Amino acid sequence: MPENGKLFKPLDPLLHSELRLAVMSILLDAGSADFVYLKSETGATSGNLSVQLDKLQQAGYIEVTKGFKGKMPQTVCRITDKGKDAFAAYVEALRSYISTDKG
Amino acid sequence: MENNFSAENSLRLIAETIDRSRRTIARNSGKPLILWGALVALTSIIIWALWSKTGSAVWNFLWFAMTAIGFVCMRFLTRNSEKVPETEVSRMLGKIWMWFGIFATGFFVLVWAAFGIRCAIGMEGPLNVDMTLIIVLLMGFCGTLSGTVLKFKPITISSVVATALSVLFLMVMSNDSAIRILTFMILGVFALIVPGVILQKQTKN
Numbered sequence: 450m451p452e453n454g455k456l457f458k459p460l461d462p463l464l465h466s467e468l469r470l471a472v473m474s475i476l477l478d479a480g481s482a483d484f485v486y487l488k489s490e491t492g493a494t495s496g497n498l499s500v501q502l503d504k505l506q507q508a509g510y511i512e513v514t515k516g517f518k519g520k521m522p523q524t525v526c527r528i529t530d531k532g533k534d535a536f537a538a539y540v541e542a543l544r545s546y547i548s549t550d551k552g
Numbered sequence: 553m554e555n556n557f558s559a560e561n562s563l564r565l566i567a568e569t570i571d572r573s574r575r576t577i578a579r580n581s582g583k584p585l586i587l588w589g590a591l592v593a594l595t596s597i598i599i600w601a602l603w604s605k606t607g608s609a610v611w612n613f614l615w616f617a618m619t620a621i622g623f624v625c626m627r628f629l630t631r632n633s634e635k636v637p638e639t640e641v642s643r644m645l646g647k648i649w650m651w652f653g654i655f656a657t658g659f660f661v662l663v664w665a666a667f668g669i670r671c672a673i674g675m676e677g678p679l680n681v682d683m684t685l686i687i688v689l690l691m692g693f694c695g696t697l698s699g700t701v702l703k704f705k706p707i708t709i710s711s712v713v714a715t716a717l718s719v720l721f722l723m724v725m726s727n728d729s730a731i732r733i734l735t736f737m738i739l740g741v742f743a744l745i746v747p748g749v750i751l752q753k754q755t756k757n
Binding site for chain 1: 557560562565566569570572573592639640695
């Protein structure tokens with residue numbers, strides 16, 4: 450507990466991971482993005498990105514649609530309303546940590 | 553890459569990721585600006601030349617041909633470019649220019665309809681509408697809005713400068729209908745090509 454007696458808001462463990470947070474940040478701005486774009490923007494390996502996307506999907510934070518663009522397979526990720534709410538709550542919690550540190 | 557980073561680092565990561573993603577998207581915006589700027593400038597010169605030679609304003613229909621050519625060129629231009637998703641910003645930009653297109657085309661159609669009705673009912677005298685001025689103001693307004701939404705000052709500043717120069721040019725050249733069409737050359741160069749070149753240079757850097 451901090452000195453001023455305020456309780457820290459709990460941080461969502463699903464979002465408190467660099468790669469998952471980066472993916473959610475991109476999707477929050479773009480709404481949806483394909484796997485290739487997410488991979489290039491985050492610099493993650495395909496295997497790691499797949500695992501993290503799966504975790505976000507299981508939590509209901511994103512929807513993953515597999516399809517084709519022309520003849521090429523395409524995986525599109527879209528942020529859900531639940532994901533947006535979780536992200537907003539996470540940022541709010543982060544702010545409480547920073548304001549408590551300063552205050 | 554797991555859960556051992558501070559609150560400050562998390563917020564920094566969010567800001568940096570969004571910023572990097574937006575820059576990736578902006579990377580592909582320079583060439584379309586240059587393309588549309590060149591098309592607008594070139595079309596205005598062609599219309600001015602034909603209008604001056606024939607004395608007929610009907611050459612203004614070439615603007616529709618320019619739009620069609622522009623969309624075909626855009627397909628080729630974006631074919632090999634990096635595939636980036638749409639963002640709220642790009643969607644907003646699309647809507648701003650979609651409404652510009654609807655207003656400009658609607659206005660053009662209304663003016664020709666009014667002209668037709670006046671001819672049909674035998675009304676004489678010129679139709680007192682400054683089409684060029686209204687389109688210039690619409691275009692300048694949409695360009696300034698685009699720069700503001702993108703948070704890219706060169707677009708905002710060049711749109712304001714281009715609109716001011718264009719309106720000044722229109723007022724000075726108020727008696728020559730054909731030469732007034734060259735206003736779009738000023739707009740094409742200053743409001744589209746210049747910020748497009750700046751964006752391209754920033755991308756390369």
